[in-house]
Amino acid sequence: MRADDVQQVAENTLLPVVVAAASLVTMVMTLALCSLCQWCHRRDSYTELERDDETSEKGGAFPHSNVISRKTIKFERPPGKALVRGNVQPNADGDEDSAENGTSLKAYEDEGSDSNEDAVSEPSANLGRIQFSMSYDFDTMTLVLHIKRAVELPAKDFSGTSDPFVKICLLPDKKNKMETKVKRRNLNPHWNETFQFEGFPYDKLQHRVLYLQVFDYDRFSRNDPIGEVHLPLCEVDLTESPTFWKDLRPCPNSNDNLGELLVSLCYQPTAQRITIVVMKARHLKAMDITGTSDPYVKIWLVYREKKIEKKKTSCKKRCLNPVFNESFIFDIPMDKMKETSFIISVMDKDTLKKNDVIGKVCLAPRSGPLETKHWKEMISKPRQPVAMWHGLKK
Known part of the structure; x- marks a missing residue:
């Protein structure tokens, strides 16, 4: 056989093999790229799910251990500290009662004897309103705060009501706090209580913020925050003895975000x-x-x-x-x-x-x-x- 014939036979034999090998390499590279893309997509999906499932721990605004006892406070204070006096309602801690009674439906007592779906309603963000007034005695350098009442408070108890009281302080001082009395089973409580902050020069008050926080009193567990009010005193003309109605705002540090x-x-x-x-x-x-x-x-x-x-x-x-x-x-x-x-x-x-x-x-x-x-x-x-x-x- 001549050399030209041998070369032509070799070319005819090797060409299909080379083409097949090239196709196989292309297919392997394609599959590898697809797997890599899917892995990246799953990784992004898992990351997004983790972001969706993140939650943050929340706690009460003030620890209860710092509450002033119920009496008139008189003490020597260092320069810049003010004397406070007012009433305090002590709190109690304990365990929640969890007994369950599995009585039959027959336990009902004898006493004298079609489909369209509604639109879904979102929960109301209304936390109620609080009314209070302020005045300032220039002779004694005393700020007088009168907590009057609150209206339309949300129910925090399963009885369909709340036991509200108000915590009061002048920020940035968080240690000296005062409280109103607790009004049992009342969503529109009237307190009508007066509190005095003594020894505050008028110019010093301009750097303070009145902070009110309304709580629901719980005997056997931690008190539930209802809402709060921040009022910078630099925005208030105390010479006029103003009265305010303020909407309660959500407490950012409350532990109410349960879903x-x-x-x-x-x-x-x-x-x-x-x-x-x-x-x-x-x-x-x-x-x-x-x-x-x-x-x-x-x-x-x-x-x-x-x-x-x-x-x-x-x-x-x-x-x-x-x-x-x-x-x-x-x-x-x-x-x-x-x-x-x-x-x-x-x-x-x-x-x-x-x-x-x-x-x-x-x-x-x-x-x-x-x-x-x-x-x-x-x-x-x-x-x-x-x-x-x-x-x-x-």
């Missing part, structure tokens, strides 16, 4: 039953060291402060924004409606210890403003599901 729960209620008067749909929750507080929670929802039917029947949803693992969409039916005689309520608790499931309570909502004829509104709207729109967001409470 929110979306619940639907539907009342069927003919069948004498209420259907509760636990729809979803959002921004739940992380209860585990992993920065997340394993939430589920527990519902207690309560009649005359006695727990009658309990139901609960499934548990959603490692989730701060769970979606449940689970419905529960409760048979309730019509004549028992006025004394019936539902305590809805969002729980964090734990394997090795007792499940933690993230927060609760009490839906009843007499509860918090938003809870009562939800109940009344359910009654006024029979056979129609009414859904609302509710902020979780301790």
Whole structure:
């Protein structure tokens, strides 16, 4: 065979092999690039999820150990320090009562004898308003503060009310604080109490800020902050003895950010039953060291402060924004409606210890403003599901 023929045979044999090898290399490089892109996408997704699940710890504005005892304070003060006097309501700490009574639905006593979904309502941001007045005695260099009243305070207790009192100080001094008396079970309290800050030259007051913080008094747990007011005294003409109405603002350091729960209620008067749909929750507080929670929802039917029947949803693992969409039916005689309520608790499931309570909502004829509104709207729109967001409470 001639040399030219041998060369042509070799070229015809090697060309397909080279082409196949080039195609294989191209395919491997393509697959590697795709894998790298997917890995990057997953990494970005995980990073975004971690950002969504981040939560921050919050605490009360002032530690309770620094509260002045209830009496008139007289003491020697170093230059620049002022004498304060006023009334103080002592607080108490303890453990929350957690007993549960699983009585049958038959425990109801004998006494004398169609579907369109509403728009979802967002929780109200109204924390109420407080009224107070101030005056200044130039002869004694005394600032006189008169705490008058508050209106439309939110309910912090499951009874549908609060036990409010006011803490007072002149910032930046946080050590010398005064308090009003506690007004039991009152969302529109009248205090009418006077407090005096003695030994303050008028020009020194221009550098102070009046700080009022309204709390709900709790006997067996930490007091719940309701709202606060900051008023720089440089903006106040004390020669006129002004009176103020101020909206309460959220306390940035409060521990109230427990999350929110979306619940639907539907009342069927003919069948004498209420259907509760636990729809979803959002921004739940992380209860585990992993920065997340394993939430589920527990519902207690309560009649005359006695727990009658309990139901609960499934548990959603490692989730701060769970979606449940689970419905529960409760048979309730019509004549028992006025004394019936539902305590809805969002729980964090734990394997090795007792499940933690993230927060609760009490839906009843007499509860918090938003809870009562939800109940009344359910009654006024029979056979129609009414859904609302509710902020979780301790």
